[in-house]
Amino acid sequence: MTTAGLHRPAPGSFPETAATRRRRAAAGWRRTRLYLVSRRVPTALVLLAGLGALLWAALRWRWNIAGGAAARQFIPLTVEAGAAALIAVTTYGPFGEPERAAGRWLPVLRLAAAVALTGIAFGLLAAGAAAAHISAAGAAPAGLPGGTIALLRNLGGMAGVGLLSAVALGGAFGWAGPMAYLVVTEAALAHGSVTPWVWPTRPPYDRGAAVCAGLVITAGLVLITVRGPREPGGDPGPA
């Protein structure tokens, strides 16, 4: 028996029933859940929550040390870079070629996961910063430099750097981009450099910095969606 005689039914010949829609929805949910689990997204969410708590504690108890811009921003920037690194590392897929060959929804899942994780990371860090203000109860916590707008710009841009890094180096090494960008940013802050490509050095409402960060996150999302993270040949990959 072969499949030569089989044809796809013409559209509309079998009207989609409620049961079919339920099955499709269940399959979609299962596919999404398996994708998220395979990318260790639940662990990433726990770690992102930990970073939010760290930011809360740093602001609440004023861990920032008095000094110049590099000193004031280094804990928030390090936390943002850490969140971006986590987002980048979740792009690693353990299945490689077979998954790419069989999973036509993979680009959509990659895009959705990256956007959702970036949004959740922003929410958790913003919540951490807000909680520091609420829990301070008059004790004047250290403010988040640049406020929520700067957090959104910096985290978004760094997540873009992480996604680009995952495309270039592989998802498992996607952390390298945000960490390198953090070192560059601290050096730029210490030396008073204000190029918009190092957006954390610019004021929160600076248009050039916002455009640069936006371009980087857009490029990162497009490339991670279309190309996916680089897959090193022969490496069984991380757990």
Place this chain on the structure above:
Amino acid sequence: MTAATSAPARPRAPRVTRALPLGAWRLLRVELRRNAMPWMLPLVAALFWFDSYRPSTQTEPLYVVRTFWNMGQGHTIVDFAPFGAAVAAWMGSRDGRRGLADLVTTAARPRWVAQLATWAATAIWAVAAYLLFVGLMFAMYARQGVTGTPPWWWVAVGAAAVTALTAAGFAVGAFWPSRFAAPAAAFGAILVLLMSSQTGFHHGDGWAMILPTNSNGSFQNDSGISYPWLPDLPIARIMFLAGITAAVLGLTGLPARAGGPGLRRAAAAVVAAGLALAGTGVGLVSTARLTAEGMAIPALHDAADDAPIAYTPACGRAAGVPVCLNPAYGRWLPAITGALAPVLAEVAGLPGAPARAAQAATTYTGSSIEGGPPALSDGGPPQAAALAGQPPVLRLYLGMLNMPGPCGFCDGPVGGTQFAGQLRLLFAHAFVGAGSSPGSPVQQVVQATLLRGAGIPFAAQPRLMGSTDNFPSPSSKSALGPVFAAAGRLAALPAAARHAWLAAHLAALRAGRLTLRDLP
């Protein structure tokens, strides 16, 4: 004869001829070949160039200044260690990530030994690359004519810090075999190092001196130029970092799967020894005190390190007066003789005029200093020029000045005219005997007159005083008031009359016994 008859009756026990068995070398070689660290090195090299090398080239070509940012404040470590820690975590988590932990536990070699080989390969790559990059940076400095002595002890501290952070990262990966181990190790390393940098800015003594990115008491003035870099603090930091390395590596040998009971007991002993070594390092730096040559730790200090570095001075002449400098400052000899010539010509022939000028070692200053700054302090800041001895010698403490040219820690490059004005001001201030204070009104009058004679108009003098580091400026911001009025009258006298008045009143002027009414 057959193979059976030629076989020995009993197998011979293998002879142990190496400290490390051949198998261990092979294992290390395999790990070196299969390590991920080389793939990270291009990125680290780019960061090293951007963060450590590039900013340093905008500073004076003296090793103590060039290496302040990258070695003193530890930016070479910041550029390297997070990536070394992360790759070590990646390598340390390898068996767990690939589900091989059970398999390698049953191998002939104990798991801890195999893990140590993996860590050693990562650390070798990281430290070798660190030393290579620092060596290349120093080679570039040498090509650019940077003078002084490289801070070799601080290079060793950097290598120890990279080793310690790779060990810490490896332990993270070994205990948490996850894809997130590497970013977590990088995040932890960078947080610790940046916090160490920021803490170091505000702590000049005590426990914080153990932090590998704390430059206080180590990278100022003439270290490596007039006197050697003191090795005390680097030795204590290396002890601390070696202790941390041993302790965290020992921790990876404690779980049951690491090896037999004997090996695990050895691992526990390594942990204890590492903690003891790290604690000793912290204890030692707590006893550190600032001396004229930098931070000294009594238990580690060698008096031979206090001996000044011998040199053949670079000499020139300014208005007939010999001017001799440390050869490290030789490139600025023309600028210095050119700056001093007009003011030395003003005072030539006076009984208190300097017979020669010589550079003196600039020493460390601080609240707990021994030896201390030049002996002209009356509560004010130390001055970069002083007259001492008989016949008088002008001592120049050039380590306190920003020399002409690029200046990484100023608002911009130091111009030749700006430097010449500052040196003339410092000389005139020393000549009138004002010391570390603004001086008496008459001393200020003579200072202003000497400067005007050397080509600096009255109107420019208040700004010059304000822009000269450590200069005890008078409160006046403009060239008005009784001092400048009297200076105008003194400057209006013929040069011979002014010279004669100075010759007659110099001793009283320096003693501060004259009032404005005593002026001609």
